[in-house]
Amino acid sequence: MKRRRPESHLELPDRAAGYGLLISAVLSLLPQLLRWPWWLLPLLAMLFAWRFFMLRRGWPVPGALIRIGLTGLVLVLVYRHFGTVFGRDAGSALLAGLLALKSLELRRLRDYMVCVFLIYFLILVSFLYSQEPWLVLYLVAVLAATTATLVRLALPGISGRRATRLALRLLVQAVPLMLVMYLLFPRIQGALWGMPQDAYSGLSGLSEEMRPGDVRELTLSDEVAFRAYFPDRLPRPSDLYWRAIVLGQFDGRTWTRGREFPTQQPKVSNRSQLPYTLTLEPSNRPWLPALEWAVYRPAGTRLHTGSALEWRQPVRERLVVEMQAQPGDALAAATPAELAASLIQPPASTRVQTLAAQLRRGRGDRDTLRAALAYFHDQEFRYTLIPPVLGEDPVDEFLFESRRGYCEHFASAFVVLLRTAGIPARVVTGYQGGEFNPGGRYFIVRQLDAHAWAEAWIPGEGWVRADPTAAVAPERIEFGADALRRLVSRGATLGRLAPGALELDWLERMRRDTRLAVDLVQSTWSRWVLGYNPERQREFLTALGLGDFTAARLVGLLALVVALMFAGYLLITRPRRPRLDPVQRAYLRFCRKLARAGLTRAPHEGPQDFAKRCVRERPDLSEDVRTITELYVQLRYGSPDTVVPSEDFAHRVTRFHTT
Amino acid sequence: MTPGAVALGSRSIYILPTRHGLLFALLLVALLLAAVNYANALAYLLTFLLAGMAMVSILHTQRNLLGLELTVIGGDPVFAGEEACFQVCLRNPGQQRTAVRVECDGQLLPAVDIPPRDNRCIPLATPALRRGWLDCPALMISTHYPLGITRAWTRRHRLAARCLVYPQPADDRDLLPIVADGTEAAGVALHEGDEFAGLRNYQNGDSPARISWKTLARGQGLYTKDFRQPLGMDVWIDWEEFAPHTPEMRLRLLTRAVLDADAAGLRYGLRLPDSALDPDLGDNHRAACLQTLALYEAPST
Known part of the structure; x- marks a missing residue:
């Protein structure tokens, strides 16, 4: 017997579906247009325009040679541009090209379907680049439009409105299933196969090294590094030091982390603890900037020299961590080897040695530290984001000649000075400050809030923070890096600021408030929607009492829940008896009453005939039967003008008795 | 329910993915792999939303057939060699049905939409090869509503409808x-x-055999020969x-x-x-x- 191919008999999609497909394709590509190489845009525009005129004017399908040639061209161009055809960037460009080419060659229903599925995939690719709530709203709309197109392909001749309604209904009904699968589908830490490097291109974060004097201009990115949400108390502004990396080794030009020393959680004099939630943006770096000082070490991190927390892998997706901070001075034990290492540096210049000796003269460690800070405050140091490039001995040159720089210059020179004076010291980098969002009780810390400061070992006190930048430009610490940038751009002299110089005018205030409101939406979104990772899933399952479930059991559970939900849907949507209007219901009641008395209405019997038969067989009921039937016929078949209250009819039926 | 009608019950409706459905499943696998590989929350959500939609669409496909009442009305008698025409009628006691198809021996009749509590009849032409009673061929009702990725069909129903086929008149x-x-x-x-009872004016529909050719040839107009009993x-x-x-x-x-x-x-x-x-x-x-x-x-x- 010949195998039947039901699909091949189906009608081809109508022209409306063709337009729908074209529109969905273009809409799905829009968010990514600017990321692609320039030559792809005219190519896509040309192909889609051709498709448009095929629909509109009946232009012919381009010949097979042209199509094959164009496909080859796209492949070659993508490969030449990206060096590969796989991965996110090259893959998305290639998919876009193929979609446009495929849309020229729509012969069978399957070709249309393939296009729709490509569009679905391109929507996913957009999510790999950006997960902003606005983009998601847009793409959900594209998703609905694409699904409506799929409906129109499957059901030729359906109206656009019905197709859209049906698509929305399907999507809405799928949401509970989606949530269950989202929560229960076992999450895997890390990638399935080597994560393509291009996934993280363009991520920025703190560098492992610091080379003050090499950079001509500090570029400030206002990309968000992390957000910290404080449910209870807020830290004081002067405590907002987010510790990330401790740099202990200096070769005269570059600060690096140097040797590892055994380290432990510092003991803090301050008893009060500040719980907070940190939402880290992906940085492709392992640092965990923690408010000084972290009480617990979160799972998945390790403690580095100098109580710096670090993830075992680079942060490549948004991470949500619960943290606790204890502001105050830390009493960390330090091994003699660590302290000794904190003194080593290339021999300082004579000028630096003289200055160190001057600061030291007869003072204890504490006082020497204070004197060094005072030196930075009193001398003509200036904070600038455009420092001169320094030569052979950057520290010497900075301390005695240029005297202009930003936090890295100050921290570096300060630590060298202390070490020369015989005080163990090190550079700490991380972030300082952050913009507070009162609506959500959280701080937004951006890359431009990156900061470097110093720590000195004071016997009996431990590692003590000393921030020379604060001594030079207290505004940096007090108002934050963003305000600083504004001030510098206005030409204000830091350190001698008139009160009120930072007042925002109404426009700036409005802009700030809008920005904060937008950020609140975004951060809520990322905390509750995007932050669901393997850890969160474990927490969630533990809360359900399923903490020890393996992936296989989880899949089983998921299947069970989905099956139950499916059964639930079946129950909810099972066809119900069509609802009768009250008149019909009452009449059927009347018929049942007669049936009990032995008078059953035959299916073919109309009300009138039935009434006649009843009257014949039970003359005693004739009056009631006649009246009720007459009323029924009037209500049911009479002109709409006949005013017979249906309640009256129902009443009569109720009062009707066969005995 | 009209006598002789067959109601499509859930036990007689089968559902399987179409070939487009298999393609869709392939898409879901690709989406899931991308989501897992990039550990992307929204990619997961999209994948699961589409998977959920496919599941929901299975229900819609089944519901599109469930409860329909199928009857066939035999057509007028035909001569052998002509086509017998049955009326396949579908009554919809419930919600709107869309793109319901009747299949008959590989022949697909055009899809019909049936509004709630309404019915639609589709003519089914079958070649009448031999004289005698021609039974209505076995009918299968199918649909690939709503997305074309699932197809529901019923078992083949033989309904008691027949059409009389006269012998083919000889040449x-x-x-x-x-x-x-x-x-x-x-x-x-x-x-x-x-x-012979005389002539009367020709009327439309009179048999040509009874036309009075003689009078027509004489140019006296078109008359029909009227025969009395x-x-x-x-x-x-x-x-x-x-x-x-x-x-x-x-x-x-x-x-x-x-x-x-x-x-x-x-x-x-x-x-x-x-x-x-x-x-x-x-x-x-x-x-x-x-x-x-x-x-x-x-x-x-």
Whole structure:
């Protein structure tokens, strides 16, 4: 017997579906247009325009040679541009090209379907680049439009409105299933196969090294590094030091982390603890900037020299961590080897040695530290984001000649000075400050809030923070890096600021408030929607009492829940008896009453005939039967003008008795 | 429910993904792999949303058929060699149904939408090859509503609807003279034995055999010959007269004779080996004769 191919008999999609497909394709590509190489845009525009005129004017399908040639061209161009055809960037460009080419060659229903599925995939690719709530709203709309197109392909001749309604209904009904699968589908830490490097291109974060004097201009990115949400108390502004990396080794030009020393959680004099939630943006770096000082070490991190927390892998997706901070001075034990290492540096210049000796003269460690800070405050140091490039001995040159720089210059020179004076010291980098969002009780810390400061070992006190930048430009610490940038751009002299110089005018205030409101939406979104990772899933399952479930059991559970939900849907949507209007219901009641008395209405019997038969067989009921039937016929078949209250009819039926 | 109708119950509805559905499953796998590899929350959500949509669409597909009531109405009798036309009717007691299809031996009838509590009938043409009763072929109802990725179909329903197929009338060259009562041929009887009652104005629908060609040739206009009851001059269409032919051919010839006699407005009777219909006139008589011929079974010898 010949195998039947039901699909091949189906009608081809109508022209409306063709337009729908074209529109969905273009809409799905829009968010990514600017990321692609320039030559792809005219190519896509040309192909889609051709498709448009095929629909509109009946232009012919381009010949097979042209199509094959164009496909080859796209492949070659993508490969030449990206060096590969796989991965996110090259893959998305290639998919876009193929979609446009495929849309020229729509012969069978399957070709249309393939296009729709490509569009679905391109929507996913957009999510790999950006997960902003606005983009998601847009793409959900594209998703609905694409699904409506799929409906129109499957059901030729359906109206656009019905197709859209049906698509929305399907999507809405799928949401509970989606949530269950989202929560229960076992999450895997890390990638399935080597994560393509291009996934993280363009991520920025703190560098492992610091080379003050090499950079001509500090570029400030206002990309968000992390957000910290404080449910209870807020830290004081002067405590907002987010510790990330401790740099202990200096070769005269570059600060690096140097040797590892055994380290432990510092003991803090301050008893009060500040719980907070940190939402880290992906940085492709392992640092965990923690408010000084972290009480617990979160799972998945390790403690580095100098109580710096670090993830075992680079942060490549948004991470949500619960943290606790204890502001105050830390009493960390330090091994003699660590302290000794904190003194080593290339021999300082004579000028630096003289200055160190001057600061030291007869003072204890504490006082020497204070004197060094005072030196930075009193001398003509200036904070600038455009420092001169320094030569052979950057520290010497900075301390005695240029005297202009930003936090890295100050921290570096300060630590060298202390070490020369015989005080163990090190550079700490991380972030300082952050913009507070009162609506959500959280701080937004951006890359431009990156900061470097110093720590000195004071016997009996431990590692003590000393921030020379604060001594030079207290505004940096007090108002934050963003305000600083504004001030510098206005030409204000830091350190001698008139009160009120930072007042925002109404426009700036409005802009700030809008920005904060937008950020609140975004951060809520990322905390509750995007932050669901393997850890969160474990927490969630533990809360359900399923903490020890393996992936296989989880899949089983998921299947069970989905099956139950499916059964639930079946129950909810099972066809119900069509609802009768009250008149019909009452009449059927009347018929049942007669049936009990032995008078059953035959299916073919109309009300009138039935009434006649009843009257014949039970003359005693004739009056009631006649009246009720007459009323029924009037209500049911009479002109709409006949005013017979249906309640009256129902009443009569109720009062009707066969005995 | 109308008697003879079949309600499509959940047990008789089967659902499987179409080939587009398999393609969709492939898409879901690709989406899931991308989501896992990039550990992307929204990619997961999209994947699961589409997977959920596919699951929900299975229900919609089933619901699109569930509860429909299928009836078939047999068509008017046809002659063998023509197409019998059944009316396949679907009554929808529930919600709107969309793109419901009737399939019959690989033949797909156009999809119909059935509004709530309404019904739709689809003509189903089937070649009528042999005389006798033609049963309505087995019908299968299918749909790939709503996304084309799932297809539901019912088991094949054979409904008690049939269509009468008359024997195919014989061609002119097969024609042998019809025998009138006595010995004359029918053609002779028409001229000599009929009681010609006069001429009347031609009316649309009058048989060409009764047109008065003579008056037309004389240029006197179009008249129809009007025959009154030709009492006593009955024409017998007799099985025995067509002896040289095979039984089937005889039936075809008899059919042809019945049609010709009817067209000529003759009073004719039909005589078969095991039955006879007395001479009469009119459509009912014609139908009775043709039905007898259609259902005639040669006595087994």
